[in-house]
Amino acid sequence: MDRSLALQIVEWLVLGVAFCSAHAQLPSTRPGQAEWPSFRGDPQLTGVATATLPERLTVRWKYEVPQAVTATAAIARGVVHVGCHDGNLYALDLTTGRLKWKYAAKGPIESSPVVVAQTVFFGDQEGVLHAVDTQTGQARWTFATDGQIISSPNHQAGRLVFGSYDNVVYCLAARDGQLIWKHETGDMVHGTPAIVRERVVFAGCDGRLHVIRLADGQEVAAVKLGSPCGASAACQGKHAFVGTVGGQVVAVDWSAARTIWTYEHPQQQLPIVSSAAVTPHSVIVGGRDKRLIALNPHTGHPRWTFVTKGKIESSPVVVRSADGDTSKDRVFVGSADGNVYAVNLATGRETWRFETGSAISASPAVAADCLVIATEDGVIYCFGRGGRGQGNP
8 A cells, every 4th residue: 555654654553443333313414514624524523524415426526646645635615625645735626626726735745634714724744734725725824843744733713733743732823823832742643633622632642642721732631542543533522532553442531531431342453543433322433454333432332343345544424314314324434445335324234335446545525415535546536416527637
């Protein structure tokens, strides 16, 4: 698999294993349902779409880029923003797949972008965070760290928070890139920090779940997880769920700084790269053991398991039924076997798949009745109702 140095380092730490979710009443539609502005869709990193998808999906368009895409797309105002290992951020029209502009970063891009108002933010492997005008594709500002940035920036109240391989989590002013605070950890920070209730919650390669104040970067809690983490923590209220290099899924009450439960497969404890999707009643995650697993968020007990033919590094996304029938809610995820899968959220049974012919480690982005996901051979796919776009000229 074509991997950057950054992901190789995390592989060396050993990443991967699995867990998933079951039937649940999902949150009601919120404003902005036509958008997927960040890595997991919202600041809490829940991986739950506010838009719906057609029951039957077909390829609307595809766009080919020169190298692998492992980052997740951000979709805002009818534009798909996605980074590539060739060092370019591409802006594509969501309806047609036509290129609007591309922006050259300092190095390969694995950091998934976040779009805030008229600016898209992302990091690169040279350790630079970029702020780019969404209309012109021109840089607004840049900020340099001392390590690679694989972490995707998160945003709240004019503040950007992201991790770096220099062992630091940074908070910058979104307007001008000025440093507000930085918090040093014991090792690299690969995953994306969640933001919930004025707290920043993240797991690092130092094997701890950190809770720090958004206001000033002061740490209020750190919970030992048992092994390093490359995945991002998904937050549901005061609970955070994250997979570890040691193959465990750990549920933590971050407000009380205590572990609620730990799950691991009884036979295989392979590392976890996939970040969880979480609803009030379900936790869903994929693993390098090729399994997508749904867990009860209160007990950690498995509800169902779906097995693919390749490891799952893609982070799953929950999409509810367009007609409101929760028995039709689905989970979408990519696999190294080259397939994009949809499985029923309640049962774990496959409802749809599409074979791309290349490994997938990027995660789905869902907005405006479309699902966008890219492959490691450099093809960006948009699925929806009917194919009418053209993609590359």
